[in-house]
C-alpha cells in the first residue's frame with residue numbers, strides 16, 4: 001500500500017506490473033538514445049541504471065566511495081521507442097558486510113509494462129584505501145539521513161582529486 005515512507009510502491013495484481021521496487025527516476029527516450037532499429041539502445045539504458053544504482057548505494061550506505069561489483073543476467077522484456085516516458089526503480093534486497101545488493105526494474109511510465117529487469121546488482125562500499133570496508137547498515141532508509149555531506153547548506157561534496 002502506498003505510504004508516506006514508500007510513496008511509489010504499487011499494489012496492482014497484474015504480474016507484468018512490478019510492485020517490489022520504488023520508481024524514482026524518469027527518462028524521456030530521445031533520438032540520441034536510439035539504436036539502428038529506432039528503439040531504445042540497451043547500452044543507454046544500462047548506463048542510466050548503473051548511475052541510478054550508484055546514487056542509490058551512496059544514499060543507502062552513506063559513502064560516495066562505492067563501486068559496481070557484479071551485475072546478474074539482464075532481461076530486456078520489451079523495447080521502448082522515441083518519445084516514450086520510462087521510469088527506473090531500485091530496491092535493496094540484501095545488506096552484506098561490505099556490499100549492497102539491489103534489484104532493478106525499468107518500465108513504461110504510462111502503461112507500467114516492464115522493459116527490463118536485473119535481479120542482482122552488487123555494489124561494494126570502499127574505504128579511503130580503496131579496499132572493501134564494512135558499511136554497518138542492515139536495512140533500507142527512505143530518507144536522506146545517511147547522505148555524505150561536506151556542506152550542509154547546499155549538500156555539495158568535493159570529491160577527492162585523482
Ligand SMILES: CCCCCCCCCCCCCCCC(=O)SCCNC(=O)CCNC(=O)[C@H](O)C(C)(C)COP(=O)(O)OP(=O)(O)OC[C@H]1O[C@@H](n2cnc3c(N)ncnc32)[C@H](O)[C@@H]1OP(=O)(O)O
Nearest residue numbers: 054064066067068070096097098099122124132148155157
Ligand atoms: C552529497 C554526496 C554526493 C556524492 C556524489 C558522488 C557522485 C559520484 C558518484 C560516483 C559513483 C561511482 C560509482 C560508479 C560505479 C562504477 O562505475 S565502478 C567501476 C566498475 N567497478 C570497478 O571498477 C570495481 C573493480 N573491482 C574491485 O576493485 C574489487 O573487486 C573490489 C570491488 C574492491 C572488491 O574487491 P574483492 O577483493 O573482490 O573484495 P571481497 O572482500 O572479496 O568482496 C567484497 C564484497 O563483494 C562481494 N562479492 C565479491 N565478489 C562478488 C560477486 N562475484 N558477486 C556478488 N558479490 C560479490 C563479497 O561477498 C563481499 O561482500 P560482503 O560479504 O562483504 O557484503
